[in-house]
Amino acid sequence: MQMxxxxxxxxxxxxKDTEQLLHEFRQQIKKITNLDTDDERILKPIIQSLIHTVEIGVDGSIKQIHYNFAAPSFIGA
Structure with a gap:
């Protein structure tokens, strides 16, 4: 029973840990969506910090995106 x-x-x-990480990830997404810029030099590193890996199929299509929930780092966070 104790086990x-x-x-x-x-x-x-x-x-609880997963919920906290998800909350932090959502906060980072909110910061990005509030940015008013089309400057790729700014957006590219921000988006890259949120994505861990992208699986590409043989045909070149995106199979799956693995997001960086554990430690999203964001410029200005």
């Missing part, structure tokens, strides 16, 4: 309680507590903590 199950410890497992559930661990899952709850993991969920």
């Amino acid at each position: 199950r309680q410890a497992e559930l507590d661990s899952e709850i903590e993991t969920e």
Whole structure:
């Protein structure tokens, strides 16, 4: 019984951590959407900081985008 309680507590903590990371990621996205610029030199590093990897298919199409939830860094954050 105590072991199950410890497992559930661990899952709850993991969920809280994930929620916090997601909240921080959303905040970074809000900052980007509020930018009023078409300057690629500014936008490119910001967008790159939010994306971890992009999987490309054999045909050149984007298969999957892996976002950087764990540590999104944003200029001016």
